Amino acid sequence: MYRLAIEKLCKWKTSKRRKPLIIEGARQVGKTWLMKEFGAKSYANTVYINFDSNSTMAELFASDLNTERLLMGLELYTGRQITPDDTLLIFDEVQEVPKALASLKYFCENAPQYHIICAGSLLGLALHEGTSFPVGKVDFLKLYPLSFEEFLMATGNERFAELLGKRDYQMITSFKQTYIDLLKQYYFLGGMPEVVQSFVDEKDFNEARNIQKRILAAYEQDFSKHAPNEIVPKIRMLWNSIPSQLAKENKKFVYGLVREGGRAKDYETALMWLSDCGLVHKISRVNAAGIPLKAYEDLKAFKLFIVDVGLLGCMTGLGQRILLDGNDLFMEFKGALTEQYVCQQLKTLDDLGIYYYTNERGSCEIDFIIDTGEQIVPLEVKAEVNLRAKSLCTYKDKYRPEISIRTSMADYKEEEWLVNLPLYAVDMLKYIIADNTRK
Incomplete structure (x- = not known):
């Protein structure tokens, strides 16, 4: 399946003003698939972390939000090295650990070289209920169900879409x-x-x-x-x-x-x-x-x-x-x-x-x-x-x-x-x- 949003993510990756990205959209419109597919196609490494019922992540983000400390903790948790230029760091169901959302400010300010994408079910609720992260420190992308053009491509009718x-x-x-x-x-x-x-x-x-x-x-x-x-x-x-x-x-x-x-x-x-x-x-x-x-x-x-x-x-x-x-x-x-x-x-x-x-x-x-x-x-x-x-x-x-x-x-x-x-x-x-x- 191909999503046109991949092209927007590629532009985000190469932007000189890139900030951590939050993907918004209703449940089951394909946010997790999109993040993983983008990571597989555009990065040497993808580090995926699901925050749902994840007590380790809740504890990691519970104290201070020093980015060096957080990155070390994420590496220890996943057993993977997180390098700035060729690793995509994915926070899924991030609304389950509100301080992880708050940490995006510090990644933007103190570690902008890292590529971070976040998504989650009902994330729009968390954002509008005053979850602590400052406006202006993240980029947003809205994801919707497949458009008719994407439907044509997904069903083997690429030439008709073309x-x-x-x-x-x-x-x-x-x-x-x-x-x-x-x-x-x-x-x-x-x-x-x-x-x-x-x-x-x-x-x-x-x-x-x-x-x-x-x-x-x-x-x-x-x-x-x-x-x-x-x-x-x-x-x-x-x-x-x-x-x-x-x-x-x-x-x-x-x-x-x-x-x-x-x-x-x-x-x-x-x-x-x-x-x-x-x-x-x-x-x-x-x-x-x-x-x-x-x-x-x-x-x-x-x-x-x-x-x-x-x-x-x-x-x-x-x-x-x-x-x-x-x-x-x-x-x-x-x-x-x-x-x-x-x-x-x-x-x-x-x-x-x-x-x-x-x-x-x-x-x-x-x-x-x-x-x-x-x-x-x-x-x-x-x-x-x-x-x-x-x-x-x-x-x-x-x-x-x-x-x-x-x-x-x-x-x-x-x-x-x-x-x-x-x-x-x-x-x-x-x-x-x-x-x-x-x-």
Whole structure:
């Protein structure tokens, strides 16, 4: 399996301003595999330490955090020499020993020549609960489930991924049915590495679904194990309401659908917990289209997506035949899966602010609106080949964007003010934006 994040790690390795790196991401998105794979490919030696239930490491980091002393202790524990230039030092499940996180400050200041990468389950919680390490002394990398491009590579369709990268849309259109069939598979399987690897090995959709159920069960166990007791029921109720929220035509999150009479103040902590874990993506509304979009953010109105499209389908019990063969009865939920898919792909693109737009009357809604730092790009999502663009037209007339994008199952087409981008090519958005910026 190949992860595009490897390329980011290679840049981190050679950076003159390299600091210890923390990889953030939901449980089971492949953080441990990524660190070990990077170490095996890019270093002569990899020293891997798992801090989970590790009393020796807890004791080592319990007293002073002198880096020479810590390195000696790590060498004694692993029986391996840790050299600055050719050893990757991996701290896994590092949140279990908070002082190990605190030690990153001293490695940054006093031993910057060492290459250190950290990760852990629910690490986002530890970071946001005030764990003692100073901002500015570490680098961060967010890891998500496999994107559709990575899914193509993992399933033996590297040439199709390569073709998308070349943006030869005439050739891409010639093979559109292959892309559509693979996209339907991705809707069902999603991008959780264990699910994809199982399907690559066994070609069994049922086994893939069983693994998805196990992952969801593990998340539920995390709620009970790691969240404060008083908010566990609220986390569960909020989490389980997401599929029905997305099935609505207006996908704005409504607390009253979590529980009758539910209000924001009842669930704010639960929502923050899920967000810190990396299990949900909160996409806020904006009511205007200026730079920066964050200045126009409406904190009370948002959509909530989960970490992976395959897990969303599993939560709803959506069967493989219905999804892969197509069924009009599920047209509305297919729209929810499509928006979930697009959100998931956008999240893998660096340096984008992602929001959605509605005007004050609610007569115009743009599914996603993207802030690149230099321009605002509206993106409308269609589950099928529907090419009506009433909201985009209304938005265009008011804000005059440099470029507007509609993504659907229709072929690539570039019009005077609008680019129609096939859903299977959403990742190419980064190139379209870059080209438009250079004009």
